[in-house]
Amino acid sequence: MNAVVGRGTYVKAAVNHGKMMQPTTDHKGCCASAKTGQASCGSKAGQGDLPTEIWEKVKDHPCYSEDAHHHYARMHVAVAPACNIQCNYCNRKYDCANESRPGVVSEKLTPEQAVRKVLAIATTIPQMTVLGIAGPGDALANPAKTFETFELVSKAAPDIKLCLSTNGLALPDYVDTIVRSKIDHVTITINMVDPEIGAQIYPWIFFNHKRYTGIEAAKILTDRQLQGLEMLSERGILCKINSVMIPNINDDHLVEVNKAVTSRGAFLHNIMPLISAPEHGTAFGRNGQRGPTAQELKALQDACEGQINMMRHCRQCRADAVGLLGDDRGPEFTTDQVMKMDVQYDLEMRKAYQKRVENERVSKAEACQKELEKLSGEISAITLLVAVATKGSGLINEHFGHAKEFQMYELSTCGAKFVGVRRVEVYCQGGYGEEDRLSTIVRGIRDCHAVFVAKIGGGPKSNLIKAGIEPVDQFAYEFIEKSAIAWFRSYLDKVRRGEVQHGERGDAAVPLRISAA
Amino acid sequence: MGSAATPRFRFGSLRHKEICVPFKIIASQCTGCSACEPLCPNVAISEKEGSFVIEATKCTECVGHFDEPQCVAACPVDNTCVVDTSLPRYQAPG
Incomplete structure (x- = not known):
């Protein structure tokens, strides 16, 4: 599955992956291969195999820890409007409050305004x-502007973790400043390590007072990115690599990128789907370049997993996003509103709140562990996907009709593994649903065997059943993983007793905008 | 720290240089990203109502400083920093 022979390999891998494999006598309990086998719960609330000093850095960082993203929020401040490269997937003129993708903001901030907003x-x-x-x-x-903002924030709110994202072109020049500013997480967007491929993604870069184009530009960019990554790794700064998956341009190549960044000490690799529509006005949007399907994306992520953690919970958020990853509260905090707020920074209150969150995480992990133990005797080769409607905290606490996204879990005898997110348009608008939207959602999660919700109306329920997706509401307001494992055990029971015939679900023909996970 | 990335070369005069042309920024296309502002060797660029403007009398097309006009090279929108044909061409002193 790791070997990439040619285009389309990932798709085949994805299909095979979900299939009921030949049952073998030695397939017992959790699969030993770490490829797809890591359940997301563990005895230390998500720490898994991480060394303690690394876990301390990521345990409350929603982007660096999948487990943390259910409980903790992040914010971006848009103080950095200028860019030094041009990417074919980016259009800097576009700004719409309803649009969620990187590079988009509603208002720029000065460092002083940014600090006020942070507080x-x-x-x-x-x-x-x-x-x-x-x-x-x-x-x-x-x-x-970037370092001034960090300096002001670290003085005013020393408990807040600082991180930055960069294309890496200027990175080697600022590694020492990053260390001095106590920034312990850096994300570098690396889409290629081959300048010929880079030339199809970056029309130009601006470097040393000169505009470079084509292969020459891409060569400088990749050299600087990899040099910057090495320098940060040497200094113990955790690096996440973002890669945009662009079908027929860098999709196969991202396996090479994965190896290159892994060998240079990257901590996490985040392969994201290209977001591309003509109305975005990007070069790719205008020339009809498509993004990957959900299945192509997952297959590539699976192929890259092994040596490095793959991030699958990215929401490709705006440069002014605020809140839990799936729930942008940015519009509540415009500069006008922030300036009017009476802010008293209360560190003790924050600590007390976060202590409660930590207790909740421990209960969640314990519940999951207990349920997982019940699964330990099971022998089955069945692997399937389920969708979960959640507002956060690791709970099944969202109504089907209000869900803006579904979290995807892969269930097997290894447990419940978080494998991604599907965004959807909200189905229920003012109390009544719209049939078109409903069928779009059903198509968007067609590869799932079940959908877990806090509540669901009669209409959507029967539509889901008709589509072969089981709506599950008996675990309302309970922990996701524990519930999913409990449901999976009863599913296996039913299959064993012959009450249910286990079958494969189709490929979710997810429309582009919805697949943006 | 910004100065390390954007060294500003200060030459005594432009006397020996050819005639230069003032640039202007087309406001309707300017994204207000500010990329050009710190690059201008003549400090001719400033923000005005959300977009940026070039003070024509200060613009020297970067002659004597850089190989190409910095605002043009750094601007993310093509044909936004353009030659201002409504103004007389810049005359190097001398």
């Missing part, structure tokens, strides 16, 4: 633990 949000949303600067241009193409 206001830290007080309103005490589970906000991370401040990132991710543009809307490039954090390091605006070094004065």
